[in-house]
Amino acid sequence: MTAAVPGVPAVRSWVRLPVAAAFFAALGGVLLLPEVLSVYQIYLALEVLIFGLAATSLNLLVGYAGMVSFGHAAYFGAASYCAALAMKYAGVSMWTALLVAPLGSTVLAFVYGIFCVRLSRIYFAMLTLAFAQLTYTVAFQWYGVTGGDTGLLGVMPADAIAEPQTYFRFTALVVAACIAVLYAVVRSPFGLTLRSIQQNRVRVELLGVNPYLYQLGAFVIAGFFAGVAGALYAFEKGAVFPDYLSLGHSLKFILMTLLGGFTVFLGPLLGALVFELLNSVLTNYTQYWQLPLAVCLAAVILFAPSGLSGLFLRKR
Template identity: 40%
Template sequence: MTAVSMNRISLLGTSPRNAVMLAGAMIVMVALPYFLGQSWLSITTEMLILALAASALNIMLGYTGLVSFGPAGLYAVGAYTTGVLMEKLGWGMLPATLAAPVMAGLVGALVGWFCVRRSAVYFALLTLAFSQVIWTVVFQWYSVTGGDDGLVSVPIPDFFFEITNCYYFMLAVVSVCLFVIWKIVNSPFGMTLQAIRENPNRVEFIGVNVKHYQLASFIISSMFLGIAGSMFCVFSGSVFPDYAYWAKSADMLVICLLGGIYNFFGPLVGTVVYTMLTKIISEYTMHWHLILGGIIVVIILAMRKGVVGTLSAYWADRKSAAA
């Protein structure tokens, strides 16, 4: 798998065909508001934010090989930072949204420092524990976070009430963020992370401080999760404790898995598939989590590479068969 996944990453690099595809995708995204109705545009905007969150999580999950069960905690830190600064302290939108990744990065640094101290098992366990701490804090700290009620009247500029404006704004932010993530994971730093994923012991022997790199990955991931949270706050004008709840983390994990975690575009495809599935299934049943859990089980037992991974393996097979 090492060779295959590495190969695929370089394959999606800078070849002209991919550049054309990317440009095509961009044009489609820019043209979307002319084809979609209000409600679908709103769903697409939500998808953009979710895709950013999932890609942020995937820096840890797919590239560093650390399973975090607490991305929702950091997502909520971002959302609450923006929400509280704007609603309670009257900050403008720009500083409030810029503060979100800073705050999420700080919290991520603190939490991450504890989480990478021991083996992968402790990492999983501690990320879940810490995200529940964040949830509890949010829930209890009524005077600042509004507790159970959340923040419902974040003063978002009027500009964003027009869904088309909001969509373009999110598209721009998310594209820039994804580009930065792309640059990071394909830099020497990102390659080191992938090496750590494949064999931490060996990387340690070469003289790399694995824990520092894992922590760095955690912080970067946290910052982008913070941005995603903050963007959702801008989009919806409200923040609720649910953002930090473990079920939200489950959503993000499923998205990464659905799309395929060893691929940059996995979380993006996963978001689309996941959102569509939610739409379709929730029309038939209220017990969406049951199905969601079932989907994860099926993916893990039968389709571990996710949609993108499975498809590209299929294409690779066809190509080699043709050659």
């Protein structure tokens, strides 16, 4: 606890006991899941965790910094490619690839971010889209290195975690650690500053804060965690395709974030869960899963405008 200064609210301790208890209880539950789930369900749960992490990292921008990125798949997919390329051309192990990949997406987010964060709202969104499409087309057209749309195959996890059950537990631990760090980030002074920039930029500037630096920081952090998700995804699929970088993936992350509710930290994770469950249940019955999803979205828009999590948590 910092000492109380008159007029300045003390920054609350970052992690409270009930939150930590709930976190470890949930993690314990998730780690037990492979005992009860079929292999198909394990892969489904893997996607929930991975996309949930990607959407949560996106929400650092959307929900906390008010920056809507249309190109978050660029950092997700770039990490997938980094992992695959590092294994293919440098012959590194899966563990090294998993460490290198998010660094690659972080560098990319830094370079793109320098230009993006200078722009406001729609122009920001459009530049993130342009950079993501640029990255996508490079992966798609640079046949010699990326294999074009045939992708890169044989991105296999190390033997120790090659089984679906063990890979799921490994992923759950990594995702949990990332979610915990992201939670600490949004509750840190850095996170609070981000939110205040969104609420009153001029005032924050007058207090001597450079908003660009904070927004760039958020962009880079979001790129890093999207990269962790992208690397995990590459090893789940065992292959990397340009589709990972596509607008379709970027839109999916936005959809999950908004479906779950961007005003709540765990909203995007909930959105990923609902999206994947809906998707898998519907595809059992019909190939037309987008139409029911559209109806759900319309219902959320008209009746639950703060996302699904808003239905449970009503702000006073």
